Amino acid sequence: MNRRVVHTRGGPPADALTVVQDPEPAPPERGQVLIRTTAFPVHPGDLQAVEAYPGTAATPLPVGVEATGVVEAIGPGTHVAPGVALGGRATVFPQPGAWSQWIVADADVVVAVPEELSDEVAAQMLVNPLTTVMLRREAEEHLALGYDGVLVQTAAGSSVGRLLTGVSQAHNLALVNVVRSGSGAAELRRRFPAVPVVATERPGWTDEVRAAADGRPVSVALDPIGGKLTESLLALLAPGGKLVGYGQIAEEPISVHASTLLHKSLTLRGKNIGRWLSEASAERRASDVAAAKLIALTLKDQFDVAATYGLDELRAAVEHAVRPGKVGTVLVRPW
The missing domain is CATH 3.40.50.720 (NAD(P)-binding Rossmann-like Domain)
Structure with missing residues (x-):
């Protein structure tokens, strides 16, 4: 079973978003990594994309771009970033459909999480x-x-x-x-x-x-x-x-x-x-990711969590994420 967040129309995210249930994904192919998600952040940009969506989609659209979790499988012959290994923790970005219990991600967006970081920081390790x-x-x-x-x-x-x-x-x-x-x-x-x-x-x-x-x-x-x-x-x-x-x-x-x-x-x-992935060279992306991990390690006390919700509490999580005066990032644990 794979529960994930989708939408088929624009408008207020609390109303437009829904949780659907799919079969578990197939084993990853070459160039892919299967991740069991442990937490994902609710970023303002995620919600703005939903609200601004024009018209109605014929099929459900995935939501979210960042999540953290555990590497469950690596596709055959796949080259992964340093530190990415079976059973290890990893954060993905940019990964369309990151608001999901299971993620099959392209290997080049999968980043190993340093041992010193909690899941709460790891879930915010890349976008911000x-x-x-x-x-x-x-x-x-x-x-x-x-x-x-x-x-x-x-x-x-x-x-x-x-x-x-x-x-x-x-x-x-x-x-x-x-x-x-x-x-x-x-x-x-x-x-x-x-x-x-x-x-x-x-x-x-x-x-x-x-x-x-x-x-x-x-x-x-x-x-x-x-x-x-x-x-x-x-x-x-x-x-x-x-x-x-x-x-x-x-x-x-x-x-x-x-x-x-x-x-x-x-x-x-x-x-x-x-636009970071499409505009930056491979060398620049690697340098930027290294800098992002260093920021997470040296400023981990600044990665405040406003609240943590379950997937069944999605509406409350979304409403909290846009609440005036909120300090920190709202996280969702999908299991």
């Missing part, structure tokens, strides 16, 4: 750390970063935001964190006392960001929110600055007059972790 690696690379492409330039990130209390803060500290990148509320700012100061943090609920928060920058140029802003916040971030950027959007939390569109970009020679760029 790889996003962090991607965003750090984007930021450091700006010549001012690492010199006098300052990096600003919004949604800094999110899972990715906390990892990016830890990585920025490790690499001596000047950073100002931006969150929504005063309580969120207080929690982030507790975790990272040396990093300034500003709450957007306070009037004049952009002036606080400038004060925290202490006369240095705000060279790069990283933002998963979009919408009206984009205007404020572009106003903060120094001439030649860059704003990188990597999410779509806000429902309203980004509305920016061309003059805003032209007069200061600003760059507005979008990044999507879903």
Whole structure:
């Protein structure tokens, strides 16, 4: 038996998602690895893909891209990554249909889990750390970063935001964190006392960001929110600055007059972790995965779990994942 999560239409994920039961998968073929899933995360991007799906699908569509579990079988003649072995733990990404009790994955997306990591961290070991690696690379492409330039990130209390803060500290990148509320700012100061943090609920928060920058140029802003916040971030950027959007939390569109970009020679760029596999070379992917595992090992205390649910509690898990003020990632254990 293989219970897995699917959908046939778009709309609110709590309503659109359902659990179906299939036979257990056949033994893996050459180039494949069979994994018995122990946990998978509910990422915002997973839910956005379901909500945005147009029309109705003729056959059920799989859900999820990341999961962790135990290697149960390896296809004959299959080359696997270092550390991947029968009976060992592994995390997969990007793996369509990862929200499933059993996964037959292409060997090149299967990554061994270090012994030091719990299943809770292993289930989050790739998507968020790889996003962090991607965003750090984007930021450091700006010549001012690492010199006098300052990096600003919004949604800094999110899972990715906390990892990016830890990585920025490790690499001596000047950073100002931006969150929504005063309580969120207080929690982030507790975790990272040396990093300034500003709450957007306070009037004049952009002036606080400038004060925290202490006369240095705000060279790069990283933002998963979009919408009206984009205007404020572009106003903060120094001439030649860059704003990188990597999410779509806000429902309203980004509305920016061309003059805003032209007069200061600003760059507005979008990044999507879903394109990582197709855009990165094999060498870059291997390097990025190694960096992601290192992030998981050195910052494992930042991989908060908001709650853990069973597969029969899927609706509650999905509703929790989009709850305002949630701290950490919602996990599902499918058995």
